[in-house]
């Protein structure tokens with residue numbers, strides 16, 4: 536994968552990875568013994584953590600309440616909010 | 621507890637102000653088969669589910685529905701954001717405007733406010749899971765009606781994503797119903 540060029544592109548990558556996590560997570564709730572789905576889930580979970588860290592480094596925290604660090608200054612309340620498109 | 625993520629589950633774009641479309645889409649915010657009803661239905665039924673798996677399914681789908689509520693809100697917000705009063709009147713949205721301006725409120729397409737009797741919580745897991753499967757099908761049908769009404773391809777794209785999620789949720793609730801059936805059958809004799 537080539538490096539992301541902008542915020543939108545990195546966000547889209549996070550949305551794609553997290554959507555895979557949502558869908559696989561729901562599937563695993565009713566198919567907990569599917570080892571292939573479990574391996575896929577763990578793989579995207581690691582990729583999501585990496586991509587999220589890269590995003591937060593450049594564009595600020597995706598979560599409050601101690602879930603993400605806000606380096607140097609408090610950036611949680613910076614715009615844009617997700618519905619401001 | 622819950623933690624907010626500063627992102628949408630699926631990207632939202634609209635082609636421009638379109639209060640006429642917003643007036644119909646808002647039913648998935650505060651209508652009988654909308655995302656608020658879906659989320660609250662599952663999150664309140666989960667406490668009395670008999671198996672750990674079923675509690676997990678209702679917790680997770682109830683949580684995803686909250687993300688869908690935010691997506692619908694983002695659609696409505698952006699469809700009325702730049703609309704003129706003339707456009708709002710032409711869309712038949714002046715009654716809504718009188719009470720709410722361009723703010724979000726939980727109503728259906730005709731302005732009827734959300735009520736708790738849209739949902740049930742029976743304490744009987746078989747009854748509750750059947751209600752949830754029906755709710756997913758009703759939400760799917762509503763999204764299909766909205767897709768038929770949509771004249772904005774960007775909005776239609778988002779509505780298609782939300783429709784597809786209802787299909788997946790229906791499938792997962794059906795599997796959960798089987799799991800709960802098996803559990804109850806080996807524990808109870810009537």
Ligand SMILES: [Fe+2]
Pocket residue numbers: 658685756759785786789
């Ligand atoms: Fe759903």
